[in-house]
Structure formats: structure tokens, C-alpha cells
């Protein structure tokens with residue numbers, strides 16, 4: 034344990050971020066490294082509380098509490114406090130294949146379960162995780178480590194998001210020959226095309242993929258499994274197949290005027306911005322420049338659209354959410370150690386406030402129809418105010434007489450995802466759940482078809498990078514057991 038009384042002596046220090054206004058003029062990461070002296074004090078705040086809820090990663094009331102990877106948080110906090118960064122790295126890599134991703138983009142359910150957070154702001158766990166892995170790369174401690182022996186077994190992993198990459202990493206470590214098929218032109222799934230560059234610079238993704246390739250994982254891009262290579266061919270060439278195809282089935286709004294020119298789904302819009310930054314020197318093809326933008330959807334993907342439109346020079350931005358504003362403090366029904374459902378200023382909202390002078394979020398708003406001109410171009414939308422349905426507090430009902438018109442040249446739809454794309458069920462002959470996810474029980478990861486496994490958002494439904502990594506690791510263990518009748522994978 035670091036310092037017994039550290040949590041009483043030192044305050045939480047947030048990861049420093051770049052100036053919110055200035056950073057909207059570029060696409061570089063918005064967060065800055067935390068100085069080492071601050072990190073040591075943060076690590077000293079860990080009270081080594083005996084039952085570290087930060088590490089449990091259990092689902093409570095449809096939300097995750099604690100780290101789904103069961104990261105050894107008190108242990109690496111102590112190592113950082115003692116100044117033993119190499120030990121901290123070794124401990125971190127025992128449970129997390131890719132801390133450089135989670136240290137940047139994880140919403141840190143660990144901090145919601147931190148015991149210090151019962152009375153005080155939580156230990157800055159995510160900042161410490163990021164610092165450990167960044168130091169590991171900077172010191173040259175992270176080197177390719179190919180397995181010492183090969184088992185002769187071959188596994189095809191379909192999809193190169195965090196679930197597919199974690200699964201491949203584990204199976205490769207176990208000595209199996211892994212080939213990853215990715216339908217996109219670049220590897221990384223939503224880490225590459227989805228999560229914007231200012232949250233996660235793409236060099237970090239490429240660096241990790243290159244490391245896996247040096248360790249022996251084979252990558253094939255531009256091939257849609259089940260279409261460009263048949264399931265029969267995959268079964269002939271591989272001993273097992275893992276579907277890590279994500280939750281690409283985006284939800285749309287089915288209201289009048291949806292066909293107006295100027296309405297786009299969030300992920301293709303965000304993907305295009307990344308492609309333009311990587312391939313076209315930042316010249317934006319689908320740009321919000323000079324436009325009035327409305328983002329439909331109050332979640333994190335919507336926030337990424339706000340931050341992207343800001344960088345493209347939008348004239349104005351509104352973000353509509355159907356739910357009410359979250360409270361500043363936990364409600365009684367949302368006690369520790371549940372994930373705190375409290376109001377947060379995301380990076381995008383901080384930036385919008387700095388540029389436009391106000392938070393772009395508007396709550397309890399439901400879009401009812403789009404308005405277009407005579408040539409089919411979007412002019413704006415009509416929306417109504419809503420209120421919670423007294424019969425069912427999870428549903429909202431329109432308030433009559435509240436309809437208003439909002440001018441817009443660009444509307445971005447970010448209202449979530451409903452499982453994996455239909456071609457996966459059609460081509461692989463596997464069963465789906467009611468939520469349109471792949472039917473494969475957690476802990477087993479076996480689909481209804483022999484030799485075919487599934488993990489990540491494709492199985493779990495839309496989730497987080499940390500959950501996808503955890504699913505990839507657990508699925509790898511099941512595949513290893515299936516192939517070898519025993520497994521030494523964690």
C-alpha cells in the first residue's frame with residue numbers, strides 16, 4: 034500500500050487537458066500527460082481498502098461497476114507511489130492487453146466503485162493507467178514477444194476492433210496461428226474509424242497492430258468474411274472462427290422527411306473525418322463548415338459529433354437528447370459502487386461552451402419530422418418537448434402544443450446501435466437474440482454453430498472498449514480450451 038493517510042492528505046487532480054478553445058483548431062489529442070509528482074500523489078490516495086470494488090467489474094442494474102478487466106489497480110497504484118514504473122507496467126499488462134486505449138477513452142467505471150469516492154472524489158485511476166503505459170512505450174519496455182512454440186492450430190478472427198484484437202493477442206500468446214479478417218481498409222474497428230482522433234490518435238492504434246503483427250498475428254484487410262471468403266472456406270482453413278464483428282447495426286429515426294439531403298448517420302460521418310485527416314491532409318469531404326448543425330442523440334457518440342463539427346467550423350451546434358439532464362450528485366437509487374449516473378461535462382461540451390458560450394445540449398427533446406426545400410435539401414426539423422411517462426419512467430411522451438422549428442443544414446443521427454449487421458446471421462447461419470446480437474452465452478462465447486465463437490459488441494451489444502477487450506480475452510480462453518482440452522490463459 035502506498036501511503037496509509039494519502040486519501041486524507043491529497044486531493045484528486047484531474048488529467049490536464051489542452052485549452053478547450055485552442056484545441057478545436059486542430060485534431061490532436063485533447064488531454065496532456067500528468068506530471069510525475071502529481072501521479073505519485075494520486076497513487077498515494079489509493080487506500081488499499083481491502084475489498085477493491087474498483088477491480089470487480091460486475092454488472093449492477095444494467096451498468097458495469099468496477100473495471101471489467103479486473104485490473105490490479107491497488108497493486109499498480111502502490112508501484113507508482115513507490116516509483117517502480119516497470120513493476121506497475123508488468124502488473125497492468127497482466128489483465129489489460131491495450132491500456133493505451135482504455136487509458137485514453139475509458140469512462141472509468143473503476144472510479145465509480147473506488148472506496149474513496151464514498152466521501153471524496155475518486156482516485157484518478159484512469160490518469161495513472163495512461164501514464165504507466167505511455168511510460169512503458171517511451172522507455173522501450175514494450176517489445177514484440179512472439180510465442181516460443183506453435184500448437185499447429187489455426188484460428189480466424191473476424192473483425193479487428195478491441196474485442197478481435199484482444200482475442201487474437203491472447204490466442205497468439207497461447208501459440209495458435211491467428212488470422213484476422215477485417216472488411217475495412219484499416220485495422221482497429223471503432224478505435225480507428227469511429228472514436229475521433231482528438232480522443233485517440235490513430236498512431237496508437239497502428240503501433241499496437243504492428244506489434245501484434247511482429248508477434249505473428251496475420252492481418253487481412255478489405256475482406257468481408259462470409260461474403261468475400263465463404264464460411265465453408267473459413268471452416269476448411271481454420272480450426273475455430275471467432276466473430277468480433279461489432280454492433281454496426283445503427284439505429285435510425287423513421288420520421289417524415291428522413292430522405293432530405295444533409296442528414297447523416299454518426300459513424301460514417303466520424304469515419305469520413307478520420308479518413309480525411311489520414312489521407313487528405315485534413316481537407317474535410319463531409320464538412321460542417323459554416324452550417325447550422327443538429328446532433329440527434331444525447332450520448333457519447335453524439336458528443337464526438339459535436340467535437341468533430343466544431344473542428345470543421347460549424348456555425349452553430351445543438352445536441353438533442355430525449356432524456357432529462359442528469360443530477361450533479363448521485364440519486365438515492367444510484368448508490369456507490371454503481372456507475373454514477375451524474376452530470377458530466379464531456380470534452381466536446383467544454384469545447385462548445387468555450388467557442389459558442391454555452392453547452393450545446395438540450396434535454397427532453399424529440400424530433401418529429403424534417404423539413405426540406407423543393408430540391409430535397411434539408412432546411413431544418415420540427416421537435417417537441419417530452420416528459421417522462423408516469424406509467425413507465427423509462428419512456429417519454431410528447432407534450433402537446435410544444436412543437437418548434439429549428440433551422441439546420443446538417444443533421445447527425447447518433448441514437449445508438451442494435452446489435453451486429455444482418456449479413457453475419459445470414460452468412461454464418463447462427464442464431465440471434467431479441468436484441469439482434471449473436472446468441473452466445475457470456476462465459477462460453479459459443480454460438481449455435483459448431484466451431485464458431487463470438488465476443489465484443491457483436492455478442493454483448495453496444496458497450497465500451499474495456500468490455501470489448503474483456504470479452505476478447507475471455508473468448509480466447511474458451512477457444513483455447515476447445516482446441517486443446519485445457520487452457521493456461523487467464
Ligand SMILES: Cc1cc2nc3c(=O)[nH]c(=O)nc-3n(C[C@H](O)[C@H](O)[C@H](O)COP(=O)(O)OP(=O)(O)OC[C@H]3O[C@@H](n4cnc5c(N)ncnc54)[C@H](O)[C@@H]3O)c2cc1C
Pocket residue numbers: 138139140191192193194195196197198214215216217221222223224227228229232256257258259260277278279280281300303333334337488489490491495496497498499501
Ligand atoms: C463514435 C463512437 C465513439 C465511441 N467512443 C468510446 C469511448 O470513448 N470509450 C469507450 O470505451 N467506448 C467507446 N465507444 C464504444 C466502443 O468503441 C465499442 O464498444 C468497441 O469498439 C467494440 O469493440 P468490438 O471489437 O466489439 O467492435 P468494433 O470496434 O465495432 O469492431 C468490429 C470490426 O469488425 C469488422 N467487421 C464487421 N463485419 C465484418 C466481416 N463480415 N468481415 C470482416 N470484418 C468485419 C468491422 O469493420 C469492425 O472493424 C464508441 C463507439 C462509437 C460508435
Ligand code: SF4
Pocket residue numbers: 099100101102104106129135136139140141142143144158159162499
Ligand atoms: S480499463 Fe477503464 S475501468 Fe479498467 S482501470 Fe482502466 S480506466 Fe478503469
